[in-house]
Amino acid sequence: MEDAVTEHPRLQLPPAVMKVVLGRQLARLREDADATQDDAAEVLGCTQKKISHIEGGSGISLLELNALLDRYSADDGDRSYARALQAESDNRRKKGAFSTRFPEHLRLLVDMEPSCNRYSSYQTLFVPGLLQTEAYMRMNLRAWRPSLTPRQADANTANRLARQGVLDSEDQHFWFIVDEAALRRTADPGVLKEQLLHLVENIVDRPNVEFQVVPFGVGFYMGQGRDYTIFGYDTKPAVDIIYLEHDEGGEYVDNSKRTTRYLTRWDYQRAAANGPEQSRRLLLDLAASL
Known part of the structure; x- marks a missing residue:
């Protein structure tokens, strides 16, 4: 091309x-x-x-x-x-491509992660997948029903960890906004503390990553409770594609009117969130409380 x-x-x-x-x-x-x-x-x-x-x-x-x-x-x-x-x-996905390791509804998502220019993610109840530690992933997998076999859990975890390599591309810009609720929900305080410190030590100071937390003190704010990711492409013309997460599967939105609504929602949520340094302090305070 x-x-x-x-x-x-x-x-x-x-x-x-x-x-x-x-x-x-x-x-x-x-x-x-x-x-x-x-x-x-x-x-x-x-x-x-x-x-x-x-x-x-x-x-x-x-x-x-x-x-x-x-x-x-x-x-x-x-x-x-x-x-x-x-x-x-018209080209089909190459046989053996990395995304084929994932369920069909996630393959476009996995294909877009390393190809977009701008990646913007909002999460309410979980630390975003690209930022999770292995222990945090496994803790979440234990909540799945029907339960995964040990072999399935190992494969799922290995594939999810491999996805995180996209963060090493400084040609891309990643921006994460996370509700404070995602940073408090846990079945294992030790795992959550490790996760919070991972964010502080390995994520927030990356030159191509922005990380913000919306604290409980903000109260209600626009668009809370609906997780989504925006994939921005500097093509001709520029394109933004929204991925909406569902319990089973997901929805891709590229309709210009609906896309505009999510871009506006992102601006409001970014304004509601703490700045990078205040978010770092919140992460450290939460880790210290565990």
Whole structure:
């Protein structure tokens, strides 16, 4: 994907992300050409709803893409970029890729973690997975039902720890906001203390990581109780994809209106949280109390 990764040669965007980028690019080209979705539908002989899906990231065939690029009078640079995105978005995940170690609903999430430019995570009841110690992971796994076998628990833990390698990429920026409730819930005070000290000693001073805690003293605040992660891509055009966690599975949101609401929620929660140094002090105080 030469044109699509010129500015960030380290990136190989997941196909699902490239479909979203391509959809946004087509929407931009259509608007620049003063064309409506109905006009585009007439070119393809389809419904306006299909054009909406294409622009939302459902994908498009090369034949249809070329027809739209002609209708929009796209220049050579935009044509090359759009065709490269289309070609790469049809690629399947490589056999044996790291993400295939995880359940299907988590594979896109795992693919996006090392490929995004900005990673923003809000958590209410758990320390974020990328920041967990092995003991903390295993403590949480013991709450799963049906219970995991020792072999399953070992494999799950090893895979989760391997994901944390993305934090070593200083080309990416990671920002975590955690409710104080996540830093107090435990079945083992010793494990929680180790986890809190890990955050202080190994996380908060990383040059590519920001860590904030929303203390109980804030009271109620906007969006509390709904965990989510924002994956930001500096593509052309820029794209933000939201991952919403559920008890079973998860939901990926790339609709511009819904995405905007989560970006606004993030701004409010960042403002409600303690600053980095106040958050460090809170972590140390909580660890000292255990």
